[in-house]
Amino acid sequence: QVQLAESGGGSVETGRSLRLSCAVPLYIYNSYSMAWFRQAPGKEREGVAVFRFDGNTKYGDSVKGRFTIARDNNKNTLYLHMNSLQPEDTAIYYCAADRRSILSLVPSDYSQWGQGTQVTVSS
Numbered sequence: 329q330v331q332l333a334e335s336g337g338g339s340v341e342t343g344r345s346l347r348l349s350c351a352v353p354l355y356i357y358n359s360y361s362m363a364w365f366r367q368a369p370g371k372e373r374e375g376v377a378v379f380r381f382d383g384n385t386k387y388g389d390s391v392k393g394r395f396t397i398a399r400d401n402n403k404n405t406l407y408l409h410m411n412s413l414q415p416e417d418t419a420i421y422y423c424a425a426d427r428r429s430i431l432s433l434v435p436s437d438y439s440q441w442g443q444g445t446q447v448t449v450s451s
Contacts, residue, residue, distance in 0.1 A: 331352075331353050331356065331440060332350055332351070332352060332356075332423045332424070332425060332440055332441065332442035333350065333351040333423075333442055333443075334348060334349065334350050334421065334422065334423045334442045334443065334444060334445040335348070335349050335350075335351075335445060336348040336349045336445060337421060337445030337446045337447045338446075338447065338448070339448040339449075339450065340413055340447075340448075340449055340450070341449070341450055341451075342413065342414060342415060342449060342450065342451050343412055343413065344413055344449075345409070345410060345411045345412075345413065346410045346413065346447060347407055347408070347409050347410070348364070348407065348408040348410065348421055348423075348445060348447070349405050349406070349407055350362070350364075350405065350406040350407075350408075350423030350442060351403075351404065351405055352404050352405065352406055352423075352425065353404070354404055356425050356427075356440065357399075357404040357406075358381070359381055359427065360381060360425040360426055360427050360440070361378060361379070361380045361381060361425065361426050361428065361429060361430045361431070361432075362378070362379050362381075362399075362406045362423065362424070362425045363375065363376070363377060363378035363379070363397075363423075363424045363425070363432075363433065363438060364376040364377050364378075364397060364406075364408045364421060364422070364423060364424070365421070365422045365424055365433075365435055365438075366417075366419035366420065366421045366422065366447075367419055367420050367422070367444075368416075368418060368419040368420075371419075373422070373435045374388060374390075374419075374433075375388050375432070375433025375434065375435065376388050376391055376395060376397075376408065376421070376433075377391065377395055377396075377397035377408060377433075378397070378430070378431055378432060378433060379397045379398070379399060379406065380429060380430065380431050381429065382429070384431055385397055385431075386431045386432075386433060388433055390416075391410075391417075394410065394411050394412045394413075395408060395409065395410050395411070396408070396409040396411075397409075406423060408421065410447070413447075413449045414449060415449050415450065415451050416449075417447060417449050418447060418448050418449050419446075419447060420444040420445065420446050420447075421444060421445055421446075421447055422441055422442055422443075422444045423441070423442040424438035424440060424441050424442070425438060425439070425440040426438045426439050426440065427439070
């Protein structure tokens with residue numbers, strides 16, 4: 329049963345911004361590590377950013393300085409703020425979670441996944 333629900337994807341031009349949201353059940357939000365991944369056509373799933381429940385974060389090298397992962401404790405929602413978008417950021421973006429205290433960008437480390445939201449960046 330899919331319990332993570334992504335939203336906010338869309339089509340934008342190079343250099344613009346988007347904010348992705350992931351609605352998370354309370355029991356996951358309060359104690360799980362949560363992350364964003366992406367997968368472009370023909371490519372492997374790539375770790376974008378992770379937010380461990382102790383507040384530590386980690387980013388993939390390709391998005392450092394442009395993307396920010398954040399949480400809204402009032403809404404049980406995980407966000408991915410994406411700035412200075414480039415065509416190579418085009419992918420399906422997935423929200424993921426795991427009950428372990430991890431700061432991992434490896435897809436196999438996560439047990440819960442959303443269905444994804446498409447982000448397309450045109451040049």
